[in-house]
Amino acid sequence: xxxxxxxxxxxxxxxxxxxxxxxxxxxxxxxxxxxxxxxxxxxxxxxxxxxxxxxxxxxxxxxxxxxxxxxxxxxxxxxxxxxxxxxxxxxxxxxxxxxxxxxxxxxxxxxxxxxxxxxxxxxxxxxxxxxxxxxxxxxxxxxxxxxxxxxxxxxxxxxxxxxxxxxxxxxxxxxxxxxxxxxxxxxxxxxxxxxxxxxxxxxxxxxxxxxxxxxxxxxxxxxxxxxxxxxxxxxx
Amino acid sequence: xxxxxxxxxxxxxxxxxxxxxxxxxxxxxxxxxxxxxxxxxxxxxxxxxxxxxxxxxxxxxxxxxxxxxxxxxxxxxxxxxxxxxxxxxxxxxxxxxxxxxxxxxxxxxxxxxxxxxxxxxxxxxxxxxxxxxxxxxxxxxxxxxxxxxxxxxxxxxxxxxxxxxxxxxxxxxxxxxxxxxxxxxxxxxxxxxxxxxxxxxxxxxxxxxxxxxxxxxxxxxxxxxxxxxxxxxxxxxxxxxxxxxxxxxxxxxxxxx
Numbered sequence: 001x002x003x004x005x006x007x008x009x010x011x012x013x014x015x016x017x018x019x020x021x022x023x024x025x026x027x028x029x030x031x032x033x034x035x036x037x038x039x040x041x042x043x044x045x046x047x048x049x050x051x052x053x054x055x056x057x058x059x060x061x062x063x064x065x066x067x068x069x070x071x072x073x074x075x076x077x078x079x080x081x082x083x084x085x086x087x088x089x090x091x092x093x094x095x096x097x098x099x100x101x102x103x104x105x106x107x108x109x110x111x112x113x114x115x116x117x118x119x120x121x122x123x124x125x126x127x128x129x130x131x132x133x134x135x136x137x138x139x140x141x142x143x144x145x146x147x148x149x150x151x152x153x154x155x156x157x158x159x160x161x162x163x164x165x166x167x168x169x170x171x172x173x174x175x176x177x178x179x180x181x182x183x184x185x186x187x188x189x190x191x192x193x194x195x196x197x198x199x200x201x202x203x204x205x206x207x208x209x210x211x212x213x214x215x216x217x218x219x220x221x222x223x224x225x226x227x228x229x230x231x232x233x234x235x236x
Numbered sequence: 237x238x239x240x241x242x243x244x245x246x247x248x249x250x251x252x253x254x255x256x257x258x259x260x261x262x263x264x265x266x267x268x269x270x271x272x273x274x275x276x277x278x279x280x281x282x283x284x285x286x287x288x289x290x291x292x293x294x295x296x297x298x299x300x301x302x303x304x305x306x307x308x309x310x311x312x313x314x315x316x317x318x319x320x321x322x323x324x325x326x327x328x329x330x331x332x333x334x335x336x337x338x339x340x341x342x343x344x345x346x347x348x349x350x351x352x353x354x355x356x357x358x359x360x361x362x363x364x365x366x367x368x369x370x371x372x373x374x375x376x377x378x379x380x381x382x383x384x385x386x387x388x389x390x391x392x393x394x395x396x397x398x399x400x401x402x403x404x405x406x407x408x409x410x411x412x413x414x415x416x417x418x419x420x421x422x423x424x425x426x427x428x429x430x431x432x433x434x435x436x437x438x439x440x441x442x443x444x445x446x447x448x449x450x451x452x453x454x455x456x457x458x459x460x461x462x463x464x465x466x467x468x469x470x471x472x473x474x475x476x477x478x479x480x481x482x483x484x485x486x487x488x489x490x491x492x493x
Contacts, residue, residue, distance in 0.1 A: 010481050010484065010485060011481075013477065013481060014477075014478055014481040014482070017474045017475075017477035017478045017481070018439075018474075018478045020470060020471075020474035021439070021471055021474035021475045021478060022439045024467050024468075024470050024471040024474065025438075025439060025443050025446075025471060027467060028443070028446050028464075028467050028468065028471060029419065031459070031464055031467070032416075032445050032446060033416075034457060055416075055417075056413065056414060056417070057410075057413060058413035058444065058445065058448045058451065059292050059295075059451070060451045061288040061291075061292065061450065061451050062288065062289060062292035065274065065278060065285050065288060065289060066274070068278055068279075068280070069274060069277055069278050072278065072279050101454035101455060101456070102280060102281075102284070102454075103280075103281075104279055104280030104281060105280070108279060108280070134456060135456065136456060170281070172279070
């Protein structure tokens with residue numbers, strides 16, 4: 001019976017085709033996964049059903065984008081400010097596990113963590129992960145340098161990196177605010193005024209426009225006060 | 237070949253008549269609408285988000301239409317005995333099965349390419365551009381659908397009810413996406429018998445991770461040259477051949493009463 005089975009041409013083709021698919025499946029595995037799966041690469045301290053769903057379904061980018069919206073909602077929810085957005089780093093890390101080449105997660109997450117929440121070590125960790133996954137991405141390096149200078153209070157050195165980031169046109173709006181505040185800190189009031197005006201003119205976020213108007217008002221007061229002082233450098 | 241094409245055209249017409257395309261139209265409206273909404277709700281590169289969600293939606297639409305087509309055609313072919321009419325004609329069972337595969341595949345091709353066309357149109361309207369591996373990932377999706385169509389129709393020849401056909405296909409798709417995890421388990425220390433079973437499962441299931449280029453289109457380390465194309469195409473046709481021959485043998489052994 002086995003002999004008659006093996007002489008059947010259909011069975012022969014079946015065996016040959018199966019052998020070919022086994023061989024190609026084996027060789028293609030190293031193409032799909034150039035690096036073997038290593039559990040440490042994923043932030044395992046953030047257990048999540050979302051990540052599991054993304055990995056298991058084969059729709060990582062889809063789940064990643066959906067999760068990113070949840071991260072934004074988390075950061076936008078004022079109730080979470082009570083614990084200073086304690087889970088923000090974990091959530092950003094999880095979002096980058098699912099979508100490692102989506103740069104806004106790194107830039108927005110790092111800017112929020114470092115400049116707003118004053119947790120630069122977490123911002124740096126997130127950026128390092130981003131730079132490793134996207135070695136040619138300039139935006140990450142610029143913000144990394146800016147955070148390094150902010151951390152050491154070298155604001156003069158931080159400004160060029162923020163300016164370069166903003167001139168690219170794809171920086172988070174938050175960075176424009178940060179640059180404006182940094183200009184004020186180092187006494188470049190006129191540059192700060194220009195930036196706040198820009199936010200009022202171009203931002204589509206009403207609360208940011210209101211904040212910018214308030215900042216502008218207090219900045220004008222500062223300028224006026226400093227103008228009254230002899231030898232003032234307010235409008236340099 | 238002419239007989240195969242006749243069956244293919246007949247199958248395609250039958251699927252069109254069964255209003256499967258309405259599902260596609262609904263899914264295009266749903267996918268594009270949802271993608272647009274999510275891309276403006278999210279923060280970041282809205283076009284990138286729209287493209288990614290659109291590609292995922294095109295694949296989901298393909299799966300959905302395939303499963304529905306299998307369910308609908310099982311009902312007419314096997315339950316209502318329409319297969320008798322076709323097998324009574326001078327068409328061999330192998331030709332009949334191949335013709336049906338081509339008919340189903342054309343339908344799937346229409347769904348995927350139609351969804352992608354809508355996606356590309358919407359991106360181009362806002363002066364956007366497609367990622368460099370976009371068309372490759374669409375082609376890989378089409379190859380995936382070819383494998384799944386062969387598989388689904390083979391299940392149709394083996395299974396004895398519509399529900400089974402749909403369930404077998406659905407779970408094969410899910411398990412095909414778990415190939416990575418099976419490989420990961422294989423790398424662990426296990427009893428030889430368990431390892432043997434896992435290896436068998438690994439090679440019997442379709443490796444759908446190979447075709448999942450849509451999740452890797454932004455990967456800077458991705459290399460997709462002629463060698464990879466060759467291997468993926470060989471894998472697709474080899475796996476499809478295995479599944480087709482199993483379906484053909486099952487159909488020849490099947491008794492219709």
